[in-house]
Amino acid sequence: MSQIVFRKFASAHVNRPIWAETKRASITCSEEQIKLVFERCDSDQDGQLTKKELKKALSELGVEFPNVRAMSALWHADENGDGRVNPNELASLVKYASTLTSADNAY
Numbered sequence: 001m002s003q004i005v006f007r008k009f010a011s012a013h014v015n016r017p018i019w020a021e022t023k024r025a026s027i028t029c030s031e032e033q034i035k036l037v038f039e040r041c042d043s044d045q046d047g048q049l050t051k052k053e054l055k056k057a058l059s060e061l062g063v064e065f066p067n068v069r070a071m072s073a074l075w076h077a078d079e080n081g082d083g084r085v086n087p088n089e090l091a092s093l094v095k096y097a098s099t100l101t102s103a104d105n106a107y
């Protein structure tokens with residue numbers, strides 16, 4: 001009986017990690033603010049964020065090593081693999097960037 005309860009408990013954690021709440025609380029930039037920064041850094045206003053524009057946005061957000069982070073952000077968010085983040089991919093980019101602007105900055 002207790003095993004079943006434990007398994008349920010464990011799988012709930014897979015869907016919703018326990019640290020998600022605490023992590024969220026420590027975010028200095030809200031996802032909405034991050035999104036605005038990305039939109040502002042789309043310097044040619046084509047609705048697509050290139051690596052260069054990403055780098056600019058990330059350094060504005062105070063992320064360390066923006067060049068490296070821009071590459072990994074692209075890797076995370078660029079679903080169609082064209083090397084740029086379009087408006088459909090922006091949500092996952094913002095999500096990734098929000099992890100960079102929170103506790104992850106500590107290391």
Ligand SMILES: [Ca+2]
Pocket residue numbers: 042043044045046047048049050053
């Ligand atoms: Ca652009």
Ligand SMILES: [Ca+2]
Pocket residue numbers: 077078079080081082083084085086089
């Ligand atoms: Ca893309």
